[in-house]
Amino acid sequence: MVSAGLQELPAPIKPGQPLTALAPMQDVTTLDFMRVISEYGSPDIFVTEFFRVHDSSRLEKHILRSIDENQTGRPVFAQLIGEAIPHLERTVADLLRHPIAGIDLNLGCPAPKVYKKNVGGGLLRDPARVDQILQALRAVCPGRFTVKTRIGFDDTAPFDEILDSVRRHRVDLLTVHGRTVKGGYRSAVDYDLIAEAVRRVPCPVLANGDVTSASSAVQIIAKTGAAGVMIGRHAIRNPWIFAQCRQAFAGEPVTPTTLRAVNEYAHRLFDATHTATIPEGAHVNRMKKFLNFVGQGVDPEGAFLHNMRRTQTAKALFAVCAQHLLRTPDKLFAAEPYDGVIARPNCEIPLPAAVA
Ligand SMILES: Cc1cc2nc3c(=O)[nH]c(=O)nc-3n(C[C@H](O)[C@H](O)[C@H](O)COP(=O)(O)O)c2cc1C
Secondary structure (H helix, E strand, C coil), rough: CCCCCCCCCCCCCCCCCCEEEECCCCCCCCCCHHHHHHHHCCCCEEEEEEEEECCCCCHHHHHHHHHHCCCCCCCCEEEECCCCCCHHHHHHHHHHCCCCCEEEEEEECCCHHHHHHCCCCHHHHCCHHHHHHHHHHHHHHCCCCEEEEECCCCCCCCCHHHHHHHHHHCEEEEEEECCCCCCCCCCCCCCCHHHHHHHHHCCCCCEEEECCCCCHHHHHHHHHHCCCCEEEEHHHHHHCCCHHHHHCCCCCCCCCHHHHHHHHHHHHHHHHHCCCCCHHHHHHHHHHHHHHHHHHHCCCCCCCHHHHHHHCEEEHHHHHHHHHHCCCCCCCCCCCCCCCCCCCHHHCCCCCCCCC
């Protein structure tokens, strides 16, 4: 067994700046999407979608491609979701044959079909089990071992114990998504608890959750003391965000984006996600998953979103893009999402205060 701990992290693209990471997102952070993002300005680090780990699991080939064929020039961490220690150990051994920057453990997935198996966010109901898993993974990761966690399951009571385990098992980097599992993608992000994590663990902490823009990244780092930020949905909306963060961290003006450039992004995404076998309807539906986020910065009424969601062919989709993005091509794409324009209404509309 190799025991290690507190390894140096990959150097940021701009020396001395806070780290930026593209958040792992299932069905989003594929090799193709990573390449598109890198063309607008890479994050310092990438993390794969999660590899599922169970008794009969094998490394999923499409996720492996984002490691083996990564040409972004930036390192990729491989994320695991699972709870059975022998299978986690076996999966780490398999992944160590690939060019990974480290192994990341998912302690946050809020999907009921996932957490009901006591993996991902489900593990936060059992901090003692988390401790055993961290101990085992630390022992078999000769390189970097990182953890991405939410702040609890129903409430934040277990967070202290999770932080103790992170400290005890010499995790190299901790990402904290400042919501409970129950909070899904709706509740307010608790940046105070992210700040608490920064004080409590010896490793660098990445703040995650609603980092909406370069200026919000600066504010969240100032508020939490985090070593950097991990950005998910707002990088889908705005793939320029990592380059903009580097400008903001350097105290330089942030280069705004025009609607013309957003139209080009839509075309680039379409080309990047095209495969010989994908039927047109499925390809258009896949595009909608990305454009749902993009639409948050196009118009405050959500008209682009409304029209885009009703298209069924590529021709109709790009007609909607042209209508909303090329009529006033020099108009600026909003730096922040417009209030009330929701990408995924079924899981992102905030609950009334009394219910939340
Ligand atoms: C479509 C989608 C898929 C996700 N898949 C994963 C995943 O595979 N692993 C993970 O740790 N988090 C996953 N997440 C959570 C994100 O990594 C991130 O923690 C969350 O979106 C909050 O960050 P944001 O506000 O910057 O989006 C996913 C989120 C979304 C929206």
